[in-house]
Amino acid sequence: MALDFSVKLGPLELSTPLMTASGCSGYGKELDRYHDLACYGALVGKSISRKPRLGNDYPRTAETAAGMINAIGLQNEGFDAFVKNTLPKMRGFGPKAVVNVVGHDFDEYVWLCERFDAEEGIAALELNLSCPNVAEGLQFSSEPGPCEKLVAACRKATQLPIIAKLSPNVANIASIAKAAEAGGADAVSAINTLVGMAVNWRRKEPLVANYTGGLSGPAVKPVALRCVWQAANAVKIPVIAIGGISNADDVLEFMVAGASAVQLGTILFVEPDAGQTIYNGLKERMLDAGVKRIADIVGTLKQRA
Amino acid sequence: MPTTERIKLLHDVAVTRRTDFGHGYFELYLDAPELAREMSAGQFFNIRVRSELFPLLRRPFSSFDLLKDARGKPVGVSILGHTVGQGTRMLAGMGEGDRIHLNGPLGHPFELPENPDTRILMVGGGIGLAPFLHSIRQWAPEKRDLMLLAGGRSQRDLGFMKRFANSGANILIASEDGSVGVKGRVTVLLEAELKALKGKPAMVFTCGPWAMMDAVAQICLQAGVPSYASLESIMACGYGVCNGCVAKVKEDNEHGFRYAKTCVEGTVMDCSRLIW
Numbered sequence: 001m002a003l004d005f006s007v008k009l010g011p012l013e014l015s016t017p018l019m020t021a022s023g024c025s026g027y028g029k030e031l032d033r034y035h036d037l038a039c040y041g042a043l044v045g046k047s048i049s050r051k052p053r054l055g056n057d058y059p060r061t062a063e064t065a066a067g068m069i070n071a072i073g074l075q076n077e078g079f080d081a082f083v084k085n086t087l088p089k090m091r092g093f094g095p096k097a098v099v100n101v102v103g104h105d106f107d108e109y110v111w112l113c114e115r116f117d118a119e120e121g122i123a124a125l126e127l128n129l130s131c132p133n134v135a136e137g138l139q140f141s142s143e144p145g146p147c148e149k150l151v152a153a154c155r156k157a158t159q160l161p162i163i164a165k166l167s168p169n170v171a172n173i174a175s176i177a178k179a180a181e182a183g184g185a186d187a188v189s190a191i192n193t194l195v196g197m198a199v200n201w202r203r204k205e206p207l208v209a210n211y212t213g214g215l216s217g218p219a220v221k222p223v224a225l226r227c228v229w230q231a232a233n234a235v236k237i238p239v240i241a242i243g244g245i246s247n248a249d250d251v252l253e254f255m256v257a258g259a260s261a262v263q264l265g266t267i268l269f270v271e272p273d274a275g276q277t278i279y280n281g282l283k284e285r286m287l288d289a290g291v292k293r294i295a296d297i298v299g300t301l302k303q304r305a
Numbered sequence: 306m307p308t309t310e311r312i313k314l315l316h317d318v319a320v321t322r323r324t325d326f327g328h329g330y331f332e333l334y335l336d337a338p339e340l341a342r343e344m345s346a347g348q349f350f351n352i353r354v355r356s357e358l359f360p361l362l363r364r365p366f367s368s369f370d371l372l373k374d375a376r377g378k379p380v381g382v383s384i385l386g387h388t389v390g391q392g393t394r395m396l397a398g399m400g401e402g403d404r405i406h407l408n409g410p411l412g413h414p415f416e417l418p419e420n421p422d423t424r425i426l427m428v429g430g431g432i433g434l435a436p437f438l439h440s441i442r443q444w445a446p447e448k449r450d451l452m453l454l455a456g457g458r459s460q461r462d463l464g465f466m467k468r469f470a471n472s473g474a475n476i477l478i479a480s481e482d483g484s485v486g487v488k489g490r491v492t493v494l495l496e497a498e499l500k501a502l503k504g505k506p507a508m509v510f511t512c513g514p515w516a517m518m519d520a521v522a523q524i525c526l527q528a529g530v531p532s533y534a535s536l537e538s539i540m541a542c543g544y545g546v547c548n549g550c551v552a553k554v555k556e557d558n559e560h561g562f563r564y565a566k567t568c569v570e571g572t573v574m575d576c577s578r579l580i581w
Contacts, residue, residue, distance in 0.1 A: 061549035
């Protein structure tokens with residue numbers, strides 16, 4: 001049986017529903033050392049800002065139960081260096097290149113969208129509306145008004161498909177997803193990390209220098225599943241699932257709950273070839289369940305009578 | 306569309322033996338010929354202790370010994386462990402037949418200077434001595450002038466030093482409580498050895514607690530001897546994607562430094578570039 005892995009995210013067509021999550025795969029070159037990246041429909045790069053960002057002090061990561069906390073602080077080389085040095089390589093690995101952009105204010109997001117619009121070979125822009133590790137990062141993801149206004153301004157600034165990446169650290173993620181849709185986003189991705197904390201009581205110190213950080217990994221999967229399901233029920237645009245996805249069953253659970261594609265994050269820190277393993281697992285599961293087109297299972301969660 | 310030359314980096318390997326040195330220190334011997342062939346002293350690999358969700362992240366280890374068969378063919382590596390948390394506790398309970406999963410070799414190794422007369426001073430503290438056995442195994446056949454300065458809190462923390470016997474380096478030991486070797490810190494040994502050089506070219510490699518490596522770097526800077534540190538740091542991925550395991554490296558920018566990933570720019574870094 002020939003299997004069809006292709007999925008559509010509005011105007012963005014992917015050869016498989018697997019993507020990498022921003023901040024978890026660099027810009028592709030490290031993963032490419034492990035295997036051919038054809039299992040991925042797209043690679044999503046680490047957030048790029050207008051100017052280089054130094055990042056947070058060390059230590060930046062701490063392991064927690066079935067997960068980890070990170071507070072990297074958006075360290076990146078900035079737009080100019082990225083476009084000159086990194087983007088050309090990122091386009092060359094096979095999967096489509098999605099650029100994740102982050103601004104410290106409204107104007108920086110718009111500036112980045114305008115500039116990236118002029119670059120070749122970018123499949124979509126993902127707006128990081130929700131980094132929990134910088135002081136100014138949360139406003140666009142926590143209130144529908146600012147979220148819609150920002151997405152609308154970015155929409156005007158670029159022809160590229162826009163994915164709005166949502167935060168779980170909100171009272172009502174459905175309302176934020178709707179605001180992103182109303183602003184003109186082509187898709188939403190959910191979730192970014194949950195704000196968390198880890199402490200060493202003997203040393204009386206936080207385990208990351210930033211005190212708090214973003215919790216990720218299998219520990220957050222149930223929260224992500226709930227958020228994806230709520231967002232998918234609230235909007236007509238596609239939803240991309242992120243949050244603790246570690247195997248083929250996780251992928252299919254999210255797709256049944258309404259995700260059109262998924263991003264792999266923390267699992268890549270543990271298993272650099274997770275994309276290949278999961279792709280192989282999806283093939284087996286689809287053959288086993290008689291699913292020819294993976295897109296057919298999107299949003300098939302049964303309504304309870 | 307491969308753009309990088311790929312070598313095998315993921316290895317499912319068997320433990321062949323465990324040796325205990327007491328006080329939580331242990332050595333695991335691993336049947337890993339492919340890894341042993343590729344690995345250079347100072348590189349590391351990242352161990353997934355088990356395939357469950359906790360502990361989730363891998364644990365970085367240096368290769369301790371490079372294991373060879375009777376004909377000198379590399380057949381595996383060993384790791385030196387100290388039980389400090391859940392991951393190392395699980396490793397300390399392993400023995401023949403248990404399997405672990407490795408990602409490596411990773412990072413940049415120690416690089417010897419071209420001049421074969423250069424004295425190589427290896428300065429290690431506690432568990433940070435681990436990469437130097439592999440170093441000596443690798444460099445002794447080249448007839449290099451090797452000296453190991455080993456420091457630890459007490460004899461209890463240096464039980465594994467017997468594995469360095471007859472390895473091909475001169476060895477001096479210092480312990481803070483004086484229970485083995487000279488009483489004091491390893492930096493006392495280093496200062497004496499640098500004075501004794503009397504113009505002989507030297508290079509220092511160090512691995513251990515950051516405070517010790519910082520002190521070693523300062524002493525070497527004053528003595529005008531180049532020094533390189535293998536940085537131990539908290540890593541999530543170990544192969545360059547998470548940006549977690551950073552150290553401050555001098556840089557001509559508004560901050561005077563940048564954060565460099567120790568897993569890919571290191572772990573061995575030029576001390577003169579580091580801000581401790």
